[in-house]
Amino acid sequence: MSGMTIGLTMGAIMMVMLALRVHIGISMFLAGALGYVWASGWDPLLAYLKNAPYGRFSLYDLSVVPLFLLMGQFATHGGLSKALFRAGNAFIGHWRGGMAMAGVSACAGFGAICGSSLATAATMSHVVLPELKRHQYKPSLAAGSLAAGGTLGILIPPSVPLVIYAILAEQNIAKLFVAAFIPGVLAALGYMLVIAIVTRLDPAAGGPGTPKHSWAERMATLVDTWPVMLIFAVVIGGIYGGLFTPTEAASVGVIATGIAAWKSGGLKNGGLMECIYGTATGTGMMFLILLGADMLNAFMAVSQMPVEVAQWVEQMGFGPFTVLFAIILIYLLLGCVMDSLSMILLTIPIFLPIILGMDYYGLTHEEKAIWFGMVALVVMEIGLITPPVGMNVFIINSMAKDIPLATIFRGVLPFLCSDVLRILLLVAFPAISLIMLRWLA
Numbered sequence: 001m002s003g004m005t006i007g008l009t010m011g012a013i014m015m016v017m018l019a020l021r022v023h024i025g026i027s028m029f030l031a032g033a034l035g036y037v038w039a040s041g042w043d044p045l046l047a048y049l050k051n052a053p054y055g056r057f058s059l060y061d062l063s064v065v066p067l068f069l070l071m072g073q074f075a076t077h078g079g080l081s082k083a084l085f086r087a088g089n090a091f092i093g094h095w096r097g098g099m100a101m102a103g104v105s106a107c108a109g110f111g112a113i114c115g116s117s118l119a120t121a122a123t124m125s126h127v128v129l130p131e132l133k134r135h136q137y138k139p140s141l142a143a144g145s146l147a148a149g150g151t152l153g154i155l156i157p158p159s160v161p162l163v164i165y166a167i168l169a170e171q172n173i174a175k176l177f178v179a180a181f182i183p184g185v186l187a188a189l190g191y192m193l194v195i196a197i198v199t200r201l202d203p204a205a206g207g208p209g210t211p212k213h214s215w216a217e218r219m220a221t222l223v224d225t226w227p228v229m230l231i232f233a234v235v236i237g238g239i240y241g242g243l244f245t246p247t248e249a250a251s252v253g254v255i256a257t258g259i260a261a262w263k264s265g266g267l268k269n270g271g272l273m274e275c276i277y278g279t280a281t282g283t284g285m286m287f288l289i290l291l292g293a294d295m296l297n298a299f300m301a302v303s304q305m306p307v308e309v310a311q312w313v314e315q316m317g318f319g320p321f322t323v324l325f326a327i328i329l330i331y332l333l334l335g336c337v338m339d340s341l342s343m344i345l346l347t348i349p350i351f352l353p354i355i356l357g358m359d360y361y362g363l364t365h366e367e368k369a370i371w372f373g374m375v376a377l378v379v380m381e382i383g384l385i386t387p388p389v390g391m392n393v394f395i396i397n398s399m400a401k402d403i404p405l406a407t408i409f410r411g412v413l414p415f416l417c418s419d420v421l422r423i424l425l426l427v428a429f430p431a432i433s434l435i436m437l438r439w440l441a
Helices: 003-019 024-040 042-057 060-077 080-092 098-114 117-134 139-154 160-169 173-201 215-223 226-240 246-264 271-303 305-316 320-334 340-356 365-383 391-399 405-428 431-440
Strands: none
Touching: 003 024, 003 271, 024 042, 024 271, 024 340, 042 271, 060 080, 060 098, 060 117, 060 160, 060 246, 060 271, 080 098, 080 117, 080 215, 080 226, 098 117, 098 139, 098 173, 098 226, 117 139, 117 391, 139 173, 139 365, 139 391, 139 405, 160 173, 160 271, 160 340, 160 365, 173 226, 173 365, 173 405, 173 431, 226 246, 271 340, 320 340, 320 365, 320 405, 340 365, 365 405, 365 431, 391 405, 405 431
């Protein structure tokens, strides 16, 4: 039996397990182990399991994951989200829809020190949603803007999914962080533009604006956000400037956010243990998925399925952009049933070699890997707010049980239009992702 047949069979079995609500990490591990035995036998599987898990988890680059998660936990408990929202509201809260825009800008700022979309959505909805309700924003716009704004945590560096992609693609983490900066800013600006359009088409959606603040008041609120700006500058600037490795920069960020959380009183009454427990839980979940993905990828390597797929694509004579848009469509479909980390671990070993084997705008091997990473992560963002999974939507719904899921999904539709436009821009103009790298080179 061909490797392609075995691979497709194991893929179908994995999807059945997912439909039965088996954890994604366990599903990938079981499908990969069964396929490995089918293709090579028990002895090669046991030989692989003897060394591979230790080799993966002892990888130095992975130590950055729990550090970024702990940094996000400290930021959540340190009240930095409130300072970011107050600053944004002081500057643009008087605009039509300005408070919702301030919520998006706060999501972007919080994502820059958190690295997790789910944590960004949960934290900012707790801070911003009550204010939007109090100012009579329509539930669909209020919840939809925060669900979309929460997705910024996956793209704006430092981002845990970006770190995982860098490891899988064997790319420099610092370069991926720099490449993600402009797409992340474009995402935030696009969401704010959507809010402006929605509130102009339906003035009642935005509620009354807040009083205009003086410049003295604006500067005072901006000063309160200094920990965020300092942490972002130290972490990103230190990594790209060569002062720190990503792990060292994350350690510095943990210390800075920890001090901010301690000064605000966020570590009292068991707050420190909550941060440690949340970090341990998140790390364990990610590493279980990583172990499952490694097992599945080892099986695919043995079955030669990625090679057969690449040869099939080459034989069919598909153009580079036909292949790229087919991959984007697959990501959109997978996003309905998987989280972004699972998609990265499952698909990058298959899709990246195909992309690297084609010509896109004359880009180098490294530039194609970075550009594709940006495109893939933007598409994965969409999966966080699309049915039936839409994890950010469920998080917002858990924070505001009075807002039905259907209302929130309806509220995110205009933001999905912004995401689609951004994907097209990134595909058509790779310089959006690469210009800062070329400028800093």
